[in-house]
Amino acid sequence: MLGGAAKGSFTRLDLDDATFEAYYIPLRNLIRERNLDGLDLDVEERMTLAGIIRLIDRLKSDFGNDFIITLAPVAAALMSERPEHNLSGFSYEALEVMRGKQIGWYNTQFYCGWGDLSKTDGYDFMVRRGFPADKIVIGMVTNPGNGSGWVPFELLQDVLITLKLRYPGFGGVMGWEYFNSLPGDRARPWEWAAFMTKTVRNGLPAAASSAPVPVVAPIMAKQNPFMMVDEDLKVKDDAPVPKEFEYYSDGSIAE
Secondary structure, three states, X not given: OEEOOOOOOOOHHHOOHHHHHHHHHHHHHHHHHHOOOEEEEEOOOOOOHHHHHHHHHXXXXXXXXXXXXXXXXXXXXHXXXXXXXXXXXXXXXXXXXXXXXXXXXXXXXXXXXXXXXXXXXXXXXXXXXXXXXXXXXXXXXXXXXXXXXXXXXHHHHHHHHHHHHHXXXXXXXXXXXXXXXXXXXOOOOHHHHHHHHHHHHHOOOXXXXXXXXXXXXXXXXXXXXXXXXXXXXXXXXXXOOOOOOOOOOXXXXXX
């Protein structure tokens, strides 16, 4: 993923060609070094339509048509053209028309006040606006501690099964975050993935897990319903051009 709460990730890729190259090249090198097969663009700051198109075109040019490009808009951005409903600045409807064939899917954020997963209305409206159902992936909080918008499993299961039956090409789900996903929490976060797989693929109630599914009331956002999802601290100084990335994983940390 590129972006999210990393302020400046996209504004610097939206400037003149020389600045774009200075910040794009380290990203390109990291993708090559790690042999990544795709990139999720989580644009949570203002960017022009021309800027996001330039980035998508360059990634496809450098890595080929098989390189997977996804985006992670807040759900409201696919339901409205009003600026206050969209963190990214550009129109996703226009982007889908102009570069839809180069975009694998949209990881839509139905949480933190940007969407409601207790019913199907938001997803239905996105489809009516012309977004293909097989490209709309529902993003949800996997634990009420991860943000507002948590929906109890029993209700969420009904919503997902309804969408699966209504749209055979239903795009699926993604969760924020994985490490503490319920019902297993930190000890068994994979139980969330098993539950969702059962529900989405089979369209039937999931088998009982080793831990009871907790009944937690939805947490409603107390802030403005269109607040910043990951509003960053204001930075006065311009960030330096990155020389290289330091990347760590379980397999890369020296003993």
